[in-house]
Amino acid sequence: MPSSRIGTLWLGARELDIYAGDTLAACLLRAGVYELRRSRAGQLRGVYCAIGICNECLVTVNGMPNVRACITLAAPELEIELGTPV
Amino acid sequence: MTVARRLVVIGGGAAGMAAAVQAARHGMRVTVIDEHARLGGQYFRGRPSSEIEGSPRWFAQNARGVLVLNQSVVVDTPQQGTLTIWSQAQGGFDLAYDALVLATGAYDRPVPLPGWTLPGVFTAGGASTLAKAHGVTPGKRVLVAGAGPFLLSVADDLAAKGCAVQVVEATPFVTALRGLAVIGRDREILQQTVGFLARLTRRGVKLRYGAMVTRIEGMERVARATIQRVDSQWHPLPGTAESVEVDAVCLGFGFVPQLELAQALGCQISYRADTCEFLVHTDDALRTSLSQIYAAGEITGIGGVRVAIAEGQLAGLTAALDTSHMTSDQYAIARQPVLTRLAHLGRVAEWVRTAYRPRDGLWTLADETTMLCRCEDVSLAAAQAALAHNPATPYAVKTATRLGMGLCQGRICHPALIEWLRTQHQFTLPHKELPWRIRPPLRPVPLADWLVAPNPAVEDAERAEVL
Numbered sequence: 001m002p003s004s005r006i007g008t009l010w011l012g013a014r015e016l017d018i019y020a021g022d023t024l025a026a027c028l029l030r031a032g033v034y035e036l037r038r039s040r041a042g043q044l045r046g047v048y049c050a051i052g053i054c055n056e057c058l059v060t061v062n063g064m065p066n067v068r069a070c071i072t073l074a075a076p077e078l079e080i081e082l083g084t085p086v
Numbered sequence: 087m088t089v090a091r092r093l094v095v096i097g098g099g100a101a102g103m104a105a106a107v108q109a110a111r112h113g114m115r116v117t118v119i120d121e122h123a124r125l126g127g128q129y130f131r132g133r134p135s136s137e138i139e140g141s142p143r144w145f146a147q148n149a150r151g152v153l154v155l156n157q158s159v160v161v162d163t164p165q166q167g168t169l170t171i172w173s174q175a176q177g178g179f180d181l182a183y184d185a186l187v188l189a190t191g192a193y194d195r196p197v198p199l200p201g202w203t204l205p206g207v208f209t210a211g212g213a214s215t216l217a218k219a220h221g222v223t224p225g226k227r228v229l230v231a232g233a234g235p236f237l238l239s240v241a242d243d244l245a246a247k248g249c250a251v252q253v254v255e256a257t258p259f260v261t262a263l264r265g266l267a268v269i270g271r272d273r274e275i276l277q278q279t280v281g282f283l284a285r286l287t288r289r290g291v292k293l294r295y296g297a298m299v300t301r302i303e304g305m306e307r308v309a310r311a312t313i314q315r316v317d318s319q320w321h322p323l324p325g326t327a328e329s330v331e332v333d334a335v336c337l338g339f340g341f342v343p344q345l346e347l348a349q350a351l352g353c354q355i356s357y358r359a360d361t362c363e364f365l366v367h368t369d370d371a372l373r374t375s376l377s378q379i380y381a382a383g384e385i386t387g388i389g390g391v392r393v394a395i396a397e398g399q400l401a402g403l404t405a406a407l408d409t410s411h412m413t414s415d416q417y418a419i420a421r422q423p424v425l426t427r428l429a430h431l432g433r434v435a436e437w438v439r440t441a442y443r444p445r446d447g448l449w450t451l452a453d454e455t456t457m458l459c460r461c462e463d464v465s466l467a468a469a470q471a472a473l474a475h476n477p478a479t480p481y482a483v484k485t486a487t488r489l490g491m492g493l494c495q496g497r498i499c500h501p502a503l504i505e506w507l508r509t510q511h512q513f514t515l516p517h518k519e520l521p522w523r524i525r526p527p528l529r530p531v532p533l534a535d536w537l538v539a540p541n542p543a544v545e546d547a548e549r550a551e552v553l
Contacts, residue, residue, distance in 0.1 A: 019220070026220035034205040034307050041463035044306055046205030048460075050212025051128060052121060053193045053344075055493040055530075056460060066493070066530070070212070073123050 007076030018076060024069035025050060025057050028080070036069065037083050090115045091184035091409040093402075094169065096160055096347060099127020100391045101383025102189035103145040104398025105405070106152050109185075112406035117153040117181065119160065119171060121529075127191055128211055129391040132218025140395035161536055162526035163350050167378070172531040185378050185405040188348050188366065189398060192341040192384035195444065196498045197232075198458050198466070199451035201302025201311075202337065210240045210338025217243040225334025226250060229311050231299035232338035233257055234442035235265075238282040240336055245289040252292045252330065254313055256320050256339075256448075259295040261441050268437040274392070275434055298322065300451055302335050311335055320447030339444055342501045343385040350524040352376060357515045361439045362505065363388060364520060371421075372401040373408075380405055389435035396428045446509040449502070458506070459499040461492020469503070478511035480504065480522050493530055496522065 008015040009027060016031045025047045028036070034046045036057055048056040052071040060081040061067045069080075093109045095102045098120030110116045118125070126133075126142040135143050158173035164180065172178045194209035201207065208216075208224045210232060216222040228249045230241045233256040245251045255262075269275050286293065294313070300322050301312040315326040345355055345364055354367040354375035366381040368374055374381050382401035383394035400421060407417040452458065454467040464487040472486035480503055483489050489503065490496035500522060507513035515521055527536055 022220055026216060026222045029216065029222045029224075030220070036205070039203070039457075039460065039463050041457075043203055043457075043463070044205055045203060045460070046307075047216075048203075048207065048212065049193060049209045049498075050215050051131075051193060051209075053494060054196075054460065054498050058493070071122055 009074055009076065009078040009080060011080045011082070016080075018074045022074040024059060024061070024067070024072050024074050024078075024080060027074045028059075028069060033082075035082075091411065092117065092182065093185045093187065093405050093409075094119065094181060094183040095187045095189060096169075097127065097189035097191055097383070098122070098125040098154065098156075099189060099191050099383065099394065100129055100140045101191070101394040101398035101401070102127070102187065103142070103149070104140050104395045105187045105189060105380075105382055105402035106398075107145065107148045108399050108402025109187075109406050109411070110149060110152050112403070112411040114185070114406055114409065114411055115153075116149075116151070117155065119155050119158045119169075119181075121157065121159050123156055125154065125156070127394075128193075128215065129394075131215045132220075140391070140398070159529040159531070160347055161528055161531055163347070170526075170536075172527075172529070172535055177535040178531070183378070185380065185409055186351075187398075187401045187405060188351075188353070188374070188379065188381045188385060189383045189394075189401075190344040190347055190385055191394075192343045192388055193497070194337065195339045195342045196502050197337060197339050197444075197448055197451070198456050198499075198502050199300060199302070200453050200456050201304070201308070203457050203460055204302055204304050204308050205306065206304065206308030206334045207302055208334065208336050210236060210336045211341070213334075213336040214240045214243045217247050221247065223247045223249050223334075224336060225308070225332065227332045228252075228334045228336060229254065229299060229313075229330060229332045230336045230338065231256075231311075231313075232336075232340070233444070234338065234340050235279065235438060236340075237338050238279070238286065240338060241291055242282050242285055244336075245286060245291050251286075251289075252294070252332075253286075254294045254297045254299060256298045256316055256445075257295065257442060258318070262295070265437060265441060268434055272430070272434045297326075298448075298451075299335060299337070300327070308332060308334055316447060318445070320445035321450060322447065339448065340439070340442055341384065341388045343388065344497070345385060345520060346495070346497070346524050346528050348374070348381065348385060349520050350526070350528060351379060353379060353381070354518045355520055356518065358387075359515075361387075361443045363439065363443075367518075371404040371407075372397060373404060378408075387435070388439055389431070390438075393428065393431050393435050396424050396431060400424045400428070444505065449506045449509045452506075458503060459487070459489040459492065461494050461498070462488040462490075464489040464499070469506075473511065478507050478513045480507065480513075483507075484522070490522065495528075495530075 476482035
């Protein structure tokens with residue numbers, strides 16, 4: 001259970017709360033952000049396996065593409081972009 | 087014994103932690119490689135402070151001298167006795183071992199069905215992790231669908247967080263009733279199950295048996311799902327479709343083991359037709375078909391956390407024996423309680439994997455537009471077209487469509503493709519290996535970190551945190 005808020009990260013111009021132990025996926029889902037990117041055929045995709053297997057939750061973090069949101073720890077001031085080109 | 091031998095453990099879940107502690111207690115130098123930011127595997131995510139033996143807290147108190155490399159993965163197996171590791175902190179390097187315990191665990195069995203790629207569809211295990219570890223729920227009105235006792239656990243996690251949950255179990259109610267005879271002799275599981283049922287009933291969670299989710303729909307996100315009654319082989323029964331309004335679906339049709347590393351190393355892998363599972367072949371001391379290499383936990387057969395802990399202990403002891411850190415007398419005494427426990431736990435595990443094994447009807451749910459391969463967006467129709475002029479093998483589909491060649495490296499599509507080919511196209515599985523090749527890198531890593539000659543200074547790893 002999230003205990004303490006440890007800061008915020010940026011999703012574009014939007015600030016999302018980070019709680020202790022959060023992954024990027026946890027921050028995004030808690031804020032109601034489910035659609036993370038489009039697949040090769042243009043379908044919307046979001047977190048599916050949540051344990052680092054499926055690579056559906058890829059986001060761009062501080063300019064680095066193809067980061068798995070589900071196993072990457074959130075940290076204050078990170079800048080997240082959705083729609084990662086695979 | 088004069089020199090401490092190095093044991094490398096791949097996977098810091100229940101099995102890997104237990105193996106590491108046993109081997110370290112008998113004097114081995116132990117390194118644990120784990121992909122995640124924190125130890126614990128899937129079971130202990132969200133309950134790291136659990137007091138039970140095998141938990142991360144227990145590990146921290148008992149793993150004196152064990153080196154833990156978090157956010158690290160095996161990329162390649164360049165030669166016997168050496169692994170190429172990539173770690174977030176240190177990049178690529180080679181790591182030598184005298185003994186190797188594979189404890190790579192499992193993930194939810196992927197099942198392609200219409201709508202399964204929509205945002206809002208989660209694996210049951212993933213939803214459980216998000217709820218337990220982060221207090222995040224997949225939605226407000228959640229359908230938990232699949233087969234097996236894990237569904238109750240997930241429903242309990244989600245209902246406890248305030249979700250309106252309904253559970254749809256594919257096997258008939260009589261399966262659960264028959265299970266009471268087995269579960270009744272396992273106090274721990276009995277208490278747990280009674281607890282789940284009591285809490286789910288109190289929270290108004292509806293349990294439905296002999297039915298499956300056959301379609302998931304929504305524009306951008308899950309909006310509704312179709313539930314249908316199924317026959318004993320899980321074929322949906324016509325005329326029984328019912329639509330439910332939900333904003334999330336959690337799919338849990340059991341688990342499949344992560345065997346890529348075992349296969350890359352050349353360990354013998356078997357397919358159990360009666361439970362539809364691949365597993366690493368081991369002797370009764372958990373030695374694989376290759377010397378110096380041991381396997382523990384879900385990759386020897388899905389058995390749950392208690393089996394994983396016991397197997398981890400046994401694998402750690404056997405590695406210590408084989409590297410002369412124990413005498414055979416010491417080994418015989420140390421392993422006895424572990425074997426007794428495994429025999430006891432094995433009964434429930436065997437019942438679960440047999441009673442809730444996937445039935446053939448599961449592989450008829452996908453329609454022509456359903457993606458079999460989510461990474462490369464290969465539809466069922468494309469896979470069928472690939473088989474028009476070719477024998478029904480995984481490679482016929484792969485070479486024609488790129489199925490399995492995306493970032494997940496086939497982890498999601500391969501298990502389903504194999505069952506689809508087996509049940510719909512009479513594909514015969516090979517006896518001693520997975521029916522597809524594993525090629526490095528075993529995980530996607532930055533190309534530069536892998537191609538540049540790996541850092542030969544294994545001792546670099548020693549700079550990482552030692553518990």
